[in-house]
Each structure stands twice: as C-alpha cells, then as structure tokens.
Amino acid sequence: DTEVTQTPKHLVMGMTNKKSLKCEQHMGHRAMYWYKQKAKKPPELMFVYSYEKLSINESVPSRFSPECPNSSLLNLHLHALQPEDSALYLCASSLTGGPFSSPLHFGNGTRLTVT
Amino acid sequence: KQEVTQIPAALSVPEGENLVLNCSFTDSAIYNLQWFRQDPGKGLTSLLLIQSSQREQTSGRLNASLDKSSGRSTLYIAASQPGDSATYLCAVTQSTGGGADGLTFGKGTHLIIQP
Numbered sequence: 001d002t003e004v005t006q007t008p009k010h011l012v013m014g015m016t017n018k019k020s021l022k023c024e025q026h027m028g029h030r031a032m033y034w035y036k037q038k039a040k041k042p043p044e045l046m047f048v049y050s051y052e053k054l055s056i057n058e059s060v061p062s063r064f065s066p067e068c069p070n071s072s073l074l075n076l077h078l079h080a081l082q083p084e085d086s087a088l089y090l091c092a093s094s095l096t097g098g099p100f101s102s103p104l105h106f107g108n109g110t111r112l113t114v115t
Numbered sequence: 116k117q118e119v120t121q122i123p124a125a126l127s128v129p130e131g132e133n134l135v136l137n138c139s140f141t142d143s144a145i146y147n148l149q150w151f152r153q154d155p156g157k158g159l160t161s162l163l164l165i166q167s168s169q170r171e172q173t174s175g176r177l178n179a180s181l182d183k184s185s186g187r188s189t190l191y192i193a194a195s196q197p198g199d200s201a202t203y204l205c206a207v208t209q210s211t212g213g214g215a216d217g218l219t220f221g222k223g224t225h226l227i228i229q230p
Binding site for chain 1: 149151156157158159160161164204206217218219220221222223
C-alpha cells in the first residue's frame with residue numbers, strides 16, 4: 001500500500017464538467033507534486049508545491065488548477081478538459097526538495113477519461 | 116533541457132539471471148538520480164536514490180551506480196525473479212537553485228522475467 005492516497009481511482013467526465021482530484025499524505029512531507037502520465041510514456045511534471053506554495057508550473061493549461069490547502073493535502077481542479085487530457089494523474093510527495101532531495105513517494109494515481 | 120535515455124526499452128530474461136539496466140542523462144548538473152518501478156496501472160515505487168555526491172546505493176538484490184561526470188547510471192538486479200517483472204524508470208532531479216524540483220524521467224525499461 002502507498003502512503004500517498006489519491007481519490008478517486010477512476011474518473012470519467014465530459015468536456016463541460018468540473019471535477020477535482022485529491023491527494024493526501026501524512027508523512028510530514030513539505031513538497032508535493034502533480035504528474036501526468038499517458039499510456040506507455042513516462043510521467044511528466046505539471047506542478048510542484050513547496051511548503052504549500054506553488055514553486056513550479058510547467059506551462060500547464062489553465063483548465064488545470066492546483067490547490068494546496070495545507071501541508072497534507074493537494075488538489076487538482078479540472079474544468080473544460082479535452083479528450084487528449086485523458087491520462088493517469090499521479091500525485092507525489094517528498095520530505096523536502098532542492099539540494100538534499102529525499103525520495104519521491106507516489107500515489108497509485110487517478111485514471112481520468114474525458115469524453 | 117535535460118534528456119534522460121534508458122536502454123534497453125524492453126528486456127525478457129529467464130528467472131535467476133543477473134541483469135543490468137542502463138540510464139544516461141545529458142546535463143550532469145543534477146542533485147540526485149532515482150530508480151523506480153511501475154507495475155501496470157499503478158503508481159511508481161521508489162527503489163533507490165543516489166545523491167550526486169554518491170557513487171552507488173544498494174537495497175537487497177538491487178544495486179544502483181552513478182557516474183555523474185559521464186552522465187550514466189546502471190541498475191543491477193541479482194538473481195532475477197518473476198516478481199521483478201515491471202517497468203523500471205530512471206529519473207533525475209535538476210540543480211535549479213533550491214526549492215522543490217520535479218523529476219525528469221526516462222521512458223523506462225519494460226522487464227519480463229520468465230518463470
């Protein structure tokens with residue numbers, strides 16, 4: 001079992017829907033990440049939060065909106081998505097980032113299908 | 116821009132063999148390198164993390180080496196077992212001046228261990 005919990009496990013949404021992905025960890029980690037993974041491809045970084053502040057946004061379209069309400073929670077709000085946004089969305093956390101980065105711990109992901 | 120390459124893309128070997136997976140990266144200014152395994156439809160499990168000042172790390176039957184100056188890492192798996200079948204991903208954390216940094220992944224090696 002992973003120590004990073006993502007909900008829901010599967011999500012099907014229409015292009016006009018608004019939905020949210022949730023991620024939670026209770027390991028005391030202060031860096032949290034969103035990655036997107038298409039089939040048979042490596043994960044691609046979307047966002048990084050460090051001490052609850054957005055530190056990296058890898059030019060992600062505004063239809064994806066991250067939120068870090070506290071150090072244990074990370075949300076990804078979805079609105080007006082396109083079918084090509086269908087993918088596995090992975091959340092990860094690490095104790096800290098930067099020069100002495102600790103290992104990243106990944107959740108099992110949310111499988112998103114946009115119809 | 117950092118590029119991470121993994122060779123081979125796929126590997127199938129009989130149970131019990133020792134094997135080596137290769138990873139190379141173009142920019143040697145990294146904080147660390149991490150090896151993950153990913154089972155189908157699941158998140159990533161961290162196997163080993165090597166800081167840029169280290170040469171190798173060991174965990175059980177796994178040994179990872181790092182030659183930062185030449186931009187190479189290897190993952191050695193001893194006495195392979197069918198349960199080792201998975202996709203193995205190599206990822207590096209870039210030195211961008213502090214804060215939490217995301218990982219750049221290779222495309223992975225799909226490993227099958229035949230019983």
